Amino acid sequence: MYKYDNYDQAIVDARVEEFRDQVKRRLAGEITEDQFKPLRLMNGLYLQLHAYMLRVAIPYGTLDSRQMRMLAHIARKYDRDYGHFTTRQNIQYNWIKLEECADLLAELATIEMHAIQTSGNCIRNISSDQYAGAAADEVADPRPWAELLRQWSTFHPEFSYLPRKFKIAVIAADEDRAAMRLHDIGIHLVNRDGKLGAAFYVGGGMGRTPMIAPLIKDYVPIEDFLSYSEACLRVYNRYGRRDNIYKARIKILVHEIGADEYRRQVEEEFAHVKTLGIDPPAAELERIAAYFSPPPFESGLSDDVDRSDPDFAVWLDQNVKPHKQAGYAIVNISLKPIGGIPGDASSAQIDVMADLAEKYSFDELRVTHAQNIVLPHVAKRDLYAVWQALNAADLANANLDLISDIIACPGLDYCSLANARSIPIAQKIATRFADAERQRDLGELKLKISGCINACGHHHAGHIGILGVDRKGVENYQLTLGGSGAEDVSIGKITGPGFDEDGIVDAVERATEKYKELREPGERFVDTYRRVGMEPFKEAIYG
Amino acid sequence: MVEHLHAEGEEPAVTLDAFLDQSNATAVRLEPDDDARALIPHLDRLALIEIAFPKYRDGRGYSSARILREAGYTGELRAQGDVLVDQIAFMKRCGFDSFSPEAPLNQADVEAALSRYDHVYQGAADAAVPVWKLRHG
Numbered sequence: 001m002y003k004y005d006n007y008d009q010a011i012v013d014a015r016v017e018e019f020r021d022q023v024k025r026r027l028a029g030e031i032t033e034d035q036f037k038p039l040r041l042m043n044g045l046y047l048q049l050h051a052y053m054l055r056v057a058i059p060y061g062t063l064d065s066r067q068m069r070m071l072a073h074i075a076r077k078y079d080r081d082y083g084h085f086t087t088r089q090n091i092q093y094n095w096i097k098l099e100e101c102a103d104l105l106a107e108l109a110t111i112e113m114h115a116i117q118t119s120g121n122c123i124r125n126i127s128s129d130q131y132a133g134a135a136a137d138e139v140a141d142p143r144p145w146a147e148l149l150r151q152w153s154t155f156h157p158e159f160s161y162l163p164r165k166f167k168i169a170v171i172a173a174d175e176d177r178a179a180m181r182l183h184d185i186g187i188h189l190v191n192r193d194g195k196l197g198a199a200f201y202v203g204g205g206m207g208r209t210p211m212i213a214p215l216i217k218d219y220v221p222i223e224d225f226l227s228y229s230e231a232c233l234r235v236y237n238r239y240g241r242r243d244n245i246y247k248a249r250i251k252i253l254v255h256e257i258g259a260d261e262y263r264r265q266v267e268e269e270f271a272h273v274k275t276l277g278i279d280p281p282a283a284e285l286e287r288i289a290a291y292f293s294p295p296p297f298e299s300g301l302s303d304d305v306d307r308s309d310p311d312f313a314v315w316l317d318q319n320v321k322p323h324k325q326a327g328y329a330i331v332n333i334s335l336k337p338i339g340g341i342p343g344d345a346s347s348a349q350i351d352v353m354a355d356l357a358e359k360y361s362f363d364e365l366r367v368t369h370a371q372n373i374v375l376p377h378v379a380k381r382d383l384y385a386v387w388q389a390l391n392a393a394d395l396a397n398a399n400l401d402l403i404s405d406i407i408a409c410p411g412l413d414y415c416s417l418a419n420a421r422s423i424p425i426a427q428k429i430a431t432r433f434a435d436a437e438r439q440r441d442l443g444e445l446k447l448k449i450s451g452c453i454n455a456c457g458h459h460h461a462g463h464i465g466i467l468g469v470d471r472k473g474v475e476n477y478q479l480t481l482g483g484s485g486a487e488d489v490s491i492g493k494i495t496g497p498g499f500d501e502d503g504i505v506d507a508v509e510r511a512t513e514k515y516k517e518l519r520e521p522g523e524r525f526v527d528t529y530r531r532v533g534m535e536p537f538k539e540a541i542y543g
Numbered sequence: 544m545v546e547h548l549h550a551e552g553e554e555p556a557v558t559l560d561a562f563l564d565q566s567n568a569t570a571v572r573l574e575p576d577d578d579a580r581a582l583i584p585h586l587d588r589l590a591l592i593e594i595a596f597p598k599y600r601d602g603r604g605y606s607s608a609r610i611l612r613e614a615g616y617t618g619e620l621r622a623q624g625d626v627l628v629d630q631i632a633f634m635k636r637c638g639f640d641s642f643s644p645e646a647p648l649n650q651a652d653v654e655a656a657l658s659r660y661d662h663v664y665q666g667a668a669d670a671a672v673p674v675w676k677l678r679h680g
Contacts, residue, residue, distance in 0.1 A: 007662050007674040014660050021655070022629075038599065039629055121600065151664040151674070157636035158609055158667065161602025226665075237606050242575075276613060278666045280675035287678065 001064050001364060002147050002291045004112045011154070012109045015116055019043050020102035027099060042160070044118030045101060048414050052096040055118040056108060060128035060146040060170070061089030061367040068354035068365055070111045072347040078104050083350065085335060085343040087407060087458055088167070089127050089367040090118060094414055116154060121162045123153035123233070127169045129177045130366040133292060134376040136324040139191050142172035144289040145198065145225070148280070152226050159233050163240035164248035166233070167205075170198075178369060179461055179485030181213045182206055184250045185232060190219060197221045202232055202262065203254030206455035210491045211251040214259040216266065224270070226279050231270035235262065294325075295362035295377055301327025305380050312387050314436065315398040320383060323376075331361070331375040331386060332368075334397040334405060338434045339427050342408045343371030352393040360386050369458075369485075370407055370446075372400065402439040403447050403512070404430040407458050411451030411468065412475075418451035420468025420475035425449055428505045433512075442512055445525045446484070461485035463526040464508060465492040477504035481511065481537055482529045493534060495541055507541045514540035556593045572623075579607035586616045593643070596624035605637045612638035612668035628652045632659070638668035 004012070019039075026036040040046075044055035056071070063071075071091055075083045078100055079093040086092055096104070108114055117124055126146040133141045149168060153159070159166070169178045172189035180186035186201035197219040204213030220228045239257075241247045254262045303326060307313040321330040333353060336342050345353070353373055357365045360382045361375035368374060378386055390396040399405045406429065409415065411422030426449055433439050448462030452469070459465030465480035476498040483492030499507050512525070514537050519528045529537065556572035557565070559581060570591035573579060582592065592611060594604040608620055619641055622634050626644035631653055634642070642648075663671045 005678070007677065011660060011662055011664070018656075018659050035627075038627070042629075121602075154664050155633075155660070156665055157633040158605045159602070160633055161600055161605065161630075163602075234606055238603055242601055242603075272613070276666065278673075280673075281679055283679050284675045 001062060002059075002143075002288060008151075009109075009112070012112070012114045012116070015043075015114060016102060016105045016109050019105060023098060023102050038120075041120045042117070042122070043105075044115035045096070045098075046119060047416070048094070049412075049416050050414070051094065052098055052101070053092055053094050053414065054096045054101065054104065054115060055086070055090050055092045056113060056115050057118050057125045058090050058113075058367050059150050060126055060132070060143050061130055061369075062128075062132075062143060063357075063365045063367070064363045065354040065358035065365070067111045067113055068350055068357065070108065070113065072350035072354065074104055074107065075347040075350065082344055082346045084341075084410065085345065085367050085371050085373070087369050087371060087409075087456065088125055089130075089369055090125055091367070092410075094410075119165075120160070121164050121166075122160045123149075123156060123162075123166045123168065126150050126153070127167070127178055127183070127369060129171045129173055130368040130374045131177060131321070131330055131376065132172070132366075133294065134323050134325075134328075134330050135173050135175070136322060137175055138171075138173040138324075140172045140189055140196055141289070141292045142170045142187075142189055143292050144285055145172075145187065145189060146170040147288045147291075148225065148285060149229065152229065156233075159237060162233070162237055163242045164245070164250075166236075166250070168229075174487065176485070176487040176489070179458070179489075180204075181489045182210075182458075182461060182485055183213065185229070186213050192219050195221065198225055198228075200228065200232065202266075203251040203259070205249050205251040206458060206460045207249065208246055208453040208455070209249075209252065209255075210455070210460040211255060212489050212491065213251070214254065216259060216263050222282060222285055223279055224274060227274045227276070228266075228270055230278060231266045231273045234269050234273070235265045239265075295364075297325045297328060297377070298379065299326075301379055301381065303327055303380055305383055309384070311391075311396075311398075312384055314440075315387055315396055316383065318398040318402070318440070319400045325377070327380055329378055329380050329383060331378045331383070332400045333373040333375065333390060333395050334399050335372050335395075336399055336405045336430065337394060337397050338404060338430045340430075341423050342406050342426050345373075349393050349395055352389060352395065356386055356389055370401075370405065372405070398436065399439060401444045401446065403433050403442055403445040403464075404439060405446075406430060407446075407448040407462070409449070409451050409457035411449075411457075415451065415456075417454060418468070419453075419470035420451045420477065422449045422451040422457055422466075422468060425466060425468070425477065425501065425504060428501070429508055432505050432509060442515070443524055445512070447508070448483075458485060459483070460491050461489075462492055463524070463529070464511060466504060466508075469498065471498065475501065477501070479504065479507050479511070479541070481534065482526060484526060488526075495534065495538055497542075510540045511537050556591060573604070573607055575601050575603040575607075577607070579610045580614075582611065582616075583614045586611070586614060586618075589616070589618050591619045591621060592616065593621045593623050594639070596622055596626055599625040599627050599630060605633065608634070608637040608639055609668045628656050632656050636663070636667040636669045636671065 480492030
């Protein structure tokens with residue numbers, strides 16, 4: 001795990017004091033809400049339907065137990081005893097008091113955390129693969145590259161007032177667990193002649209105009225990494241549209257001028273930027289990478305696991321994934337209990353997860369973009385003890401990647417942008433499919449719900465997606481099929497007319513029944529859809 | 544410390560088009576969608592480049608400023624318009640050395656904003672040394 005040095009700490013501490021001063025000016029009435037808004041929005045503080053919401057950055061979704069415990073402490077002290085893990089691998093608190101916000105940030109700073117650039121039209125938290133450092137299919141740990149980007153993008157003077165927000169993901173594995181090509185920039189680390197470099201995909205995104213990022217550069221060596229990033233951003237800052245908020249993301253620029261023309265402009269800018277000396281020496285990546293060196297794994301551990309407890313065996317098969325180190329496994333903790341709110345965890349649960357990480361996972365946790373938590377390095381001999389502790393805390397939901405492992409945005413229950421509620425739909429669908437065997441029979445089925453066209457719930461990337469819209473003052477839900485945020489990335493297509501709250505649950509059920517009827521051995525829902533197309537599903541859904 | 548605020552009564556800066564047509568002006572004003580690189584052949588005879596910020600959210604002027612400094616421009620570089628106290632530090636890092644905000648700024652707030660951070664993470668158009676350089680000498 002990365003550790004702050006004095007420079008990192010000084011920057012975060014200064015930010016706390018700056019924000020304290022800004023809040024003080026607001027509370028004293030020296031600045032209006034209109035003047036305060038751009039300031040708080042540079043620091044993850046949103047005014048939602050009922051209260052202020054604070055989004056805390058979890059860089060590339062990696063935490064240690066000390067940080068995790070602080071997140072629980074903050075939920076207890078400043079919020080209503082729970083936090084909400086987000087699709088950007090961050091955590092949000094929904095009930096924050098403005099006058100306490102600076103103290104909260106000061107507490108976060110003591111454990112090397114902050115809320116810098118978790119909102120605003122700037123470069124947001126860098127996301128990554130939740131199995132980084134543990135997955136067998138990675139060429140390297142992507143997080144040192146993500147940390148380089150975190151530092152480069154923090155308070156970047158040229159790119160703090162971009163046309164729109166800007167999201168970067170970095171992965172290094174064949175399997176894409178971070179929806180890399182649905183980011184403004186998706187970076188895939190690759191090996192060339194034994195030397196690591198970065199493939200740049202630029203111009204992906206969801207929102208009202210979903211796009212899959214095209215490949216802009218197949219290999220950028222480490223010595224050009226930040227210069228190339230800077231060139232990509234400068235072209236966007238200069239030529240991205242600013243006349244219409246819905247056309248301001250980089251995906252629209254790349255789409256309108258074309259990937260070839262965008263690449264040409266970036267290459268031209270890069271040739272210039274490269275002369276400025278903004279790339280740190282290789283020693284800086286090495287310094288950062290040293291913090292991410294593998295933990296002291298024991299060798300010679302057994303791969304055998306006692307499966308005699310049937311409930312444990314079910315969880316083992318569903319939520320535990322192979323680790324690159326013999327004798328170890330990756331544990332996924334699902335924050336999707338049947339009937340619960342996707343991504344929510346109580347303070348007590350957050351503490352339990354912190355304790356387990358400290359005791360069994362070399363003090364590390366990860367947050368996933370699917371709003372779950374990962375213990376990345378658990379010895380197989382400890383899996384049963386981990387499961388028992390999770391089970392006692394209602395955290396042993398054995399539904400990873402099944403239909404009830406739903407991504408949902410906060411929706412109209414919290415969000416001032418939403419047109420419809422997302423959470424109750426997620427709860428109803430999970431409840432309809434509560435039967436564990438039925439879920440397992442349906443297999444991998446990624447269901448994602450957004451409460452408005454901004455697509456924070458990733459509905460475009462759902463094998464089944466649901467989009468809440470407002471139709472003449474009534475909540476209405478559109479259904480999409482065939483999306484994916486993985487390495488088989490695709491954008492879902494709308495089935496047809498929308499449904500009311502109960503109707504959408506029935507429609508999802510009819511789609512799954514049709515899949516069971518049509519599937520061939522080994523086919524996932526999305527595979528069957530891709531093979532047979534929309535028509536059979538449409539007939540089943542609309543009759 | 545802000546070097547200087549806009550002096551009253553000076554010759555107005557001409558538009559980019561007017562500047563490129565007529566050649567004796569020494570002050571030019573760039574709108575957000577003007578290409579700063581069009582000025583690069585003429586930097587020697589410019590004493591003032593004013594960059595307009597009609598809305599604080601429109602950050603194109605930051606790139607324009609850096610491009611001009613990167614090309615070797617050493618004259619006055621002024622940010623004019625919707626310039627807010629919390630942007631001045633970023634503007635200075637991008638090479639601005641004078642400010643003409645539409646709404647007056649409190650000088651104490653400006654100085655507090657400019658002295659807030661001792662360190663920066665990245666190189667830009669100012670003299671600040673990025674922390675990676677401090678770490679590796």
